Amino acid sequence: MMTNLFSIFEPSSSLFNLSTNWMSTFIGILFIPYLYWASPSRWSLLWSKVISTLHAEFKALLLPSHMGSSILFVSLFSIIVFNNFLGLAPYVFTSSSHMVMTLSLSLPLWVTLMLFGWIQHSKHMFAHLVPQGTPFALMPFMVIIETISNVIRPGTLAVRLAANMIAGHLLLTLLGSTGPSLSMSILSILISAQILLLILESAVAVIQSYVFAVLSTLYTGEIN
Template sequence: MTNLFSSFDPSASMNLPLNWMSTVIGMMIIPSSFWLIPSRISTLWNKITFTLHKEFKTLLGPYSTGSSFIFISLLSMILFNNFLGLFPYIFTSTSHLTLTLTLALPLWLSFMIYGWINQTTHMLAHLVPQGTPPILMPFMVCIETISNIIRPGTLAVRLAANMIAGHLLMTLLGNTGSSMATMLLPILLITQILLLILESAVAMIQSYVFAVLSTLYSSEVN
């Protein structure tokens, strides 16, 4: 039987004084902006968000009532989720259509409802591109309608498919390591590192593409 006061012992399992971690764990919860001079990382993130704000405002147009804040939030959420998925044993939520469709469908639906209620003539004009011959007009209306309806699907599938493809390739290559010859292992490691760099780039690009296309769909409504 252990002593009654053993719960106050500083050493946990493996004789490591991990219990002292509770002293600083509170500091990790408090945002650094409250107790630190803005670090280089926070300054860099502020610059990135400001640049994105300027770009999204340009895409939304001068007469737009939409805010760039929602699209920056969307980009950062997808970006963090994509990057987290690159770490081992962490679930990649953006590789599932459950999440990507949940983001894409309400956005697209809200743009459509707003557009058709407030800008009906403008939305109807969008169905026929400028300079279309009268004979092709019925076909153009069908094509434009279909392309408009499949937009949330393409947004969701693009993000999910890109996340799945890279992760699957890395997993398949990683699983072949145990059955490979020792001489070929350095080549496999180099390939995996290059793939990881590529996946990091894809994680950034896909979040940016999702946000930019959402912004463009929003700007079409106004």
């Protein structure tokens, strides 16, 4: 019996004092060799089409000097969407609902962009702190506001992804826990609602992965 509604997100399973639930993040590696020896299927062709479309879209958002970075953001999208979908399976730990993972994706990327930008394009980075046309009296305030908005970027990326994944899973768990106490007529309505919520969560899994990757691409495009 759950003592806490949030206990479904705790990596409680352990083996030799190691949290084995986190191993679900790396299950996708087992499927990589399959792509090299098996004949192409409809799913693999569909995924290749999705990757090609994302690659072209990310290239359009990046500057010509950063064009090769698009493969990084396509890989980032693939990792997040895989973990989001994996978390929808029963009894599978949802690693993308934890700030540990989401911050591990956003923070190193943001730190790398900041270091590269301030070292290679210092004047351009300073110019970003004061938008064009800002009155002289408001410049100190704009510098503070722009600095704060820049610093919180990795946190907003991480919180957005984790919060959206937690919200849907909590709703599914909360509704599902009421099933044993319901009558058969109401239970059929609950199952239908759970199926609709599961479809919604599948859409959220894709959308949040796309938003995370696109925002990371836009942040990279600002480093001129």
